[in-house]
Amino acid sequence: MAEPSPAALQGGLLLSGGLRPVQPGGVVLAARGVSKNFPAVRALVAVDFELKAGEIHALLGENGAGKSTLIKVMTGVYERDGGDVVLAGRIIHPAHAGEAQALGISTVYQEVNLIPTLSVAENLMLERQPGRFGFVNWRRLRADARQMLARMGLDIDVSRPLGGFSVAVQQLVAIARAIALNARVLILDEPTASLDREEIDLLFAVMRDLRAAGLGIIFVTHFLDQVYEITDRITVLRNGQLIGTYETAELSQIDLVHHMLGRQLESASHRRKRPATGAPAADLVSVRGLGRRRLMEPLDLEVRAGELVGLAGLLGSGRTETAKLIFGAENADCGEVRVAGAAVDTSSPRRAIRAGFGFCPEDRKVEGIVPELSVRENIILALQARQGWHRPIPRAEQQRLADQMIEALGIATPDSEKPVGQLSGGNQQKCILARWLVSSPRFLILDEPTRGIDVGGHADIITLLRQLCDEGMGLLVASSELEEIVAVADRVAVLRDRRKVAELSGEAVTRAGIIEAIAQ
Amino acid sequence: MNGLSSSRNKAATAGEPGLVAGFLRSRAFWPVLVLLLILMANAFISPGFFEVTIVDGHLFGSLVDVVHRGAPTALVAVGMAVVIGTRGIDLSVGAIIAICGAVMAVLTRDTGFSPAVIMLAVMGTGALCGLWNGVLVAFLGIQPIIATLILMVAGRGIAQMITDGQIVTFHSAFFEALGAGHFAYIPVRVEVALAAVLLLALLLRRTALGLFVEAVGGNAAASRLAGIEARGITVFAYVISGLCAALAGIIIAADIRGADANNAGLWLELDAILSVVIGGASLMGGRFYIGLTVIGALTIQSLTTGILVSGLPPQYNLIVKAAAVLVVLLLQAPRSRALLRARLGGLFGGKRHV
Structure with a gap:
């Protein structure tokens, strides 16, 4: 160059x-006590910022x-609600x-x-x-x-x-x-x-x-x-x-x-303790060198039956990318996925589902729900897709599955025929969860399972995840909430800059441990 | 999607007070009401519109004419409904009708194949056209309106190549019976179209194909993550549309005993799209209604026939039709419905639905 x-x-x-010209080292742009409020959110609270x-x-x-x-x-782009923006010593009000x-x-x-x-x-x-x-x-x-x-x-x-x-x-x-x-x-x-x-x-x-x-x-x-x-x-x-x-x-x-x-007091570890059942269970899913150029560096990962593995890392560290690569929603250009020791083709979601995988995406509006379809239809969609178009699930069976899930997950809907787009975010998320539960996968990947869900729904979903583990399913949970990961995960893969940098298990799964791993 | 009813299945409203109230709230209400209104207007303008007599051993009258002429439109429209269900559109159906008519006419004139073989060949041609559209849309990622525009433009040229630019006429007792004959008092073409529509409805609703079509149209990304072969479903929809257009092409060519590459099925794609919309589907995809689409096609045909029967100078035909369609669509829009409901109070089924 x-x-x-x-x-x-x-x-x-x-x-x-x-x-006025600004000498190198002088402050060229500054925010002084800038505040900005949105309805119900204080987006900026008296922030000071100086750029030299x-x-x-x-x-x-x-x-x-x-x-x-x-x-x-x-x-x-936004009008400030308080404070000043100063450019080269002069207060400015760009419209x-x-x-x-x-x-x-x-x-x-x-x-x-x-x-x-x-x-x-x-x-x-x-x-x-x-x-x-x-x-x-x-x-x-x-x-x-x-x-x-x-x-x-x-x-x-x-x-x-x-x-x-x-x-x-x-x-x-x-x-x-x-x-x-x-x-x-x-x-x-x-x-x-x-x-x-x-x-x-x-x-x-x-x-x-x-x-x-x-x-x-x-x-x-x-x-x-x-x-x-x-x-x-x-x-x-x-x-x-x-x-x-x-x-x-x-x-x-x-x-x-x-x-x-943020530095928070380490909450008493309420992580469920894995029962020490002698020999460790065999790997259910093992990921070997899976990656894609520009998206994610090759990584290894194992998930055992009945185990919940967390994917932790900062925003942009590659949590979603990892989840999508394993599920085949993004095409990997290297590596392989093995299930119970045998290599499986997970080059598309369809194939991954055939291998017994399920995936609850992070953005349920864009990648999860089909808004015009009813709660019932959304719930049976993945199961029906796996069965194929020529083997329709009888209507009565659909109804039974939907009602069962509405009851079990506490989906708040007047009936199973309501278009899912009209439900609240938390209930939509439960419908997506229900979609995978009725298709009974061996291995379920969840990306931000509790985002945008109120406190009650949050606890429900955490409880549900634990139940699924107890029933022998392998789970991979990507989350930006460290507390959530610490609360549910048996093991945590820590990501940084699109790379797996550490793996923590047992007593090492703590907030401090994860932060240390991210920063190492 | 449709504020009128939270359930698309009337069975789910069982237990609600009364069959009538259930119908008032079902999504079939408006399309059926519109059809009845237009029929009534027709009867008002030309007394005797509802008269049906038996002439030469078959039913005769304006109503019969409506279903007779509406059969090809309805066929093309249900195929269009499936494509629109996937959030697509098929502008090429008119051209496919021309191609299929040309293939049929040339084969009948120049070969000794039996009509069954010829029909199979023509249906295959339609399926191939649909496959072409589907591959362009699903695998090459071309926007449906552009992808099908290609065949819409090229199709009539292809049809002219097949017919050497001539209007090819043929004689075949079988096809004459199909196009203009009657069986058990009813036009054969109506029976054929009805059978095809029923078959399609069974294929879509008795298997999971209909659900997959709606899932892909409603949210293609989510469908893919749920394990649906979204591209395959899209191709399927265009093939269905191609098959429907092929059958319509057979009926139209059989009717005139010849193939007119320039005029067969001309502008029929627009009538088909209107039928789907009048049937209450959204061009944004996600839902399709076979039965209501047929109602929509009959509505359009009633309009056309009504205008012809009324003795209005033919030059007003298209304008009146366009105006009537505009009114129908305004009636269907949730906003104007809400306005109407507010004005008319509890006339339509009483309580407003959430």
Whole structure:
């Protein structure tokens, strides 16, 4: 990659709008006591945040921490309910993202917010096409675009449609466009989520150049290694509150994870103790080197009959990806799955189900329920699919299964014919659970089984999971709630940065143990 | 989906007070009411609309004409209903009718095959057309409206190639009986269409295929995770639609004793889509209703026949039809229904359903 000179970059960073220039090391963007409320949620509570010119600043936190809300408040997407946003010493009130961009705050989102069908050049020059009398000077437009990309060491055919390039190139084009608009602050929201290592290196090189040129960069990511690789400081948010801002070099990983997850008193271990029945049960399901490039590094995992294995890790660590790979909902490009010692084909959900697997997905609205179908039809769907279209389950039998499940799981519905889309989230989740229970799998994978479920339903589902184990089913439960994992799991596989980093069992399954494993 | 009734099965409303109240709340209420209203309007405009006499040993009258002409539309419409159930659409049915008519006419004219063999060949042609559509949609991921548009455009060209650009006429006692004959006072084509629709209903509702079609249309991702071969189901739906169109093509060609590549089944796809919608299904997929789709097809045919019988100049035909369809669809929309209910108070079945 050609080394762009800081001076050349400075050309694109010339300050506009009468704002004072900020010396490197000075505060370029700050949030002072910023608050934002949504109906029933306090998304940000008096958060302070400072970004210096010439630094890369990680903004970290779990789901619902307030990262994106803070970004959106600072870029004018949301109106703040309290506090100030200060850019180069001046309080600003951007009314929308375009205004923030005009002031010099540019944002590049994970999903590239450019137009894939337009050429790279058109995307880059969208707001300022060279030309006169309303006619565009295409040759100059392409030349300008090439020049902008050359600064970033990118040499591509700018007349080709953007959508034809890799995500990494699209990200770089988005960044080129962002910094060309006189940016002094660049916000990168999970830019590396779908990049491979080489592409990340390319992106990081560009980020370092921009830092050297005096830009302040806010970097949102879920990859801890990347945080330590490239950032200068870290700000951690949790539940809408500022936990603190730290020098990256001075913050240990374990402290960082503690800050992100919160330090809580270890509750008395109410984890069920496995009865010591002499010889350990044989592996029911064993996963060997299963993985896919860019999605999940190959991992090994065993689940025994009657055992509940937890999948723990931070947001973006690969919990859902692991669950989907094992179930065949994502295609693995290496590794194999064995059931009771024999290799089975789990290359599609259908085949995995034939091997006796079941899977309750994380997002039940998108991947779980069929909203127009009735509770009864949703419950028998997987069983019917396994039996095949030509062997319909008799209506009376369907009714019996549905009624039994409605009773057993306490699904709140007036009757089994109500479209499932009209039930509450918790009851929908129970319907999905019921769908798998009636198909009696040997091995059930649950991704966030209690998300969005009220406290009562939460306890019901935990009790149910334990019952299933006692009946000899093998369970794999992915959860972002460490307490939940500690409460139910016999063994825990700990994931980090799309990689399995540790496995804890027995007395080692504690909150502290998991956090330590994540941070090691 | 439909605020009128929480249960799609009337059996589930058993125990509710009265059969009439059950019907008022069932989803069949509006389509049937609309059909009856249009029939009544027809009778009002042209007295004698309901008159049915026996002429030459078969039933004769406007009502008979409605089912006679409506048979191909109803056939195509039920196939369309299955495709729409998967959240798809099949614009190519009119073209498939033309292709199948051409194949049938050329085979009958130029070969000595028995009518049964020819029918099999024609049905196979329809299935092949459906397979093509299904593969484009399910395996190549082309949007249904575009995928079937391809065959819609190309189909009439293919049909013209088969007929060498001529209107091919043929003579076959068997097909003449199928197209215009009568059995037990009733047009044979109506009996054939009815049998086909019943067969399809049995295939879909007595197996789990209907459930799978609705599951794929309602949420394809969830269906796949539940172990349903979603792509296979999608292909199946288009093949069914192709088969239905083929049978309609046979009836239409048999009726005119020839194949007209340019006009056979022209715009029939639009009537079919309207029939499905009048039958209460959503173009967003997830549900299909065979019986109500037939009601929808008869509604459209009643309109057409009614306008023809009324003596209205033919140039008004399409406009009146379009206006009537618009009114029907507005009547079906939950919002306007709610408005109507509020205005009419407890007239329709009393309490509002949650």
